[in-house]
Amino acid sequence: MKFAKKYATYMKGMEAELPAVGLKRLKKMLKKCRSHDGAAAGSPAAADRCPGHCSVCDGSFFPSLLNEMSAVVGCFNEKAKKLLELHLASGFKKYAMWFTSKGDESHGKLIQQGKDLVTYAIINAVAMRKILKKYDKIHYSKQGQEFKAQAQSLHIEILQSPWLCELMAFYMNLRRSKKNKAAIELFSDCSLIFDDDRPTLSCNLFDSMHVDISLTCSICLDTVFDPVSLSCGHIFCYLCCCSAASVTIVDGLKSANHKSKCPLCRQQGVFPDAVHLDELNMLLSHSCPEYWEKRTQSERVERVRLAKEHWESQCRAFLGI
Structure with a gap:
């Protein structure tokens, strides 16, 4: 299954509707750009690529992707922060937070929510990487990589979010508890690796998705x-x-x-x-x-x-x- 279909299937399977990267729509933008340039050049070879700075794409592609990634990162940070606050809270604060959530935040549900959030973060990071790679391939440019660097400076690169690292550690802590053996089954691909006494937090999802945090x-x-x-x-x-x-x-x-x-x-x-x-x-x-x-x-x-x-x-x- 191609990544775009896998991504669409995953997002449709989410219990709650969350912000997403519009891969299908962004690909259509690139396709229009390619056909527009091919028609102008009158060459089949030119139809596969278009020149670096493209007004057809740049006016809509990057602003659209920027807005979508901002929404994805904002949603992820907010939900992850709320989940971890509930887990780390103690005493009266924990009971107050549990009461305000109407008591439906059971331990098993917290585990599942955390797993879903980590998967949501990584699959959206891969979606952004793939669409930018496609942009650079079509345009013979490095603007996609430049946009990725800009996203990092704007703090909308989801793999840089501190809450991703915290959620991964959250699972490792649950795995350590004898009472939470279910966490091992839910998220067995998350591990803490020591190489020459240098620790790395590692996570594998969907075979091809891999995250290492030094x-x-x-x-x-x-x-x-x-x-x-x-x-x-x-x-x-x-x-x-x-x-x-x-x-x-x-x-x-x-x-x-x-x-x-x-x-x-x-x-x-x-x-x-x-x-x-x-x-x-x-x-x-x-x-x-x-x-x-x-x-x-x-x-x-x-x-x-x-x-x-x-x-x-x-x-x-x-x-x-």
Whole structure:
């Protein structure tokens, strides 16, 4: 079965109607463009391709795809955040959230919703990749790849969403529980792999769809501890992030200057909207307990030292010393 048919079948099978990439409509746009150029050139060979900057496509193809991907990512982030908040909530807050959802969020249903959301994210990412590849093939251009880079800077690349990583960790945490053996059957292709002590969160869906997320901090070159995901999608340790953003742990990343850049991609303004990856933190703490205990102790000492330095500096400033 071709991907377009597989994609259409999957989206029709969703319980709730969710935003999608209009593959069929976008392909028709490209087909019209190809036939238009072929008629103008009067050559069968020219009918297969059209030149790089095409007004027929560019005026409608990219704006349409941009709107659709924005809707898909927005929907995914909202639903994933709500699901994970319910799972991580405790005490009265959890009961209040359960009550407001009318009590229909059973454990098994939460598992299924999470699985559906991860599948939804990955299949839409593949759909975007394939339609952009087709655009470049027809136009002899690299505009499709340029659009993908633009999508990353606009934070509408769904594979960069911190909630995708959190949902994958969510499943691994459920698998760890003896009470949740059903999670293994529902999502057996999600795994945490250690290669030379470097962890990677890996997920396989539909045979050809594969996602790998490195869990090594690019600043300290160690396994991420108290991980946070910047709005550009890169994951670092919280202390490393604070150091890179030139902020104290007391003030936090929200106080970071909007001109501060990601240490990896050099994109500006990515620190204030950073997301704490609590599910991932939980997963790593149980997957490598000895390392985690040692790292926890060293981090505690470092945080006390940094907090002490901060407040001593504030006192000196207040006293005018």
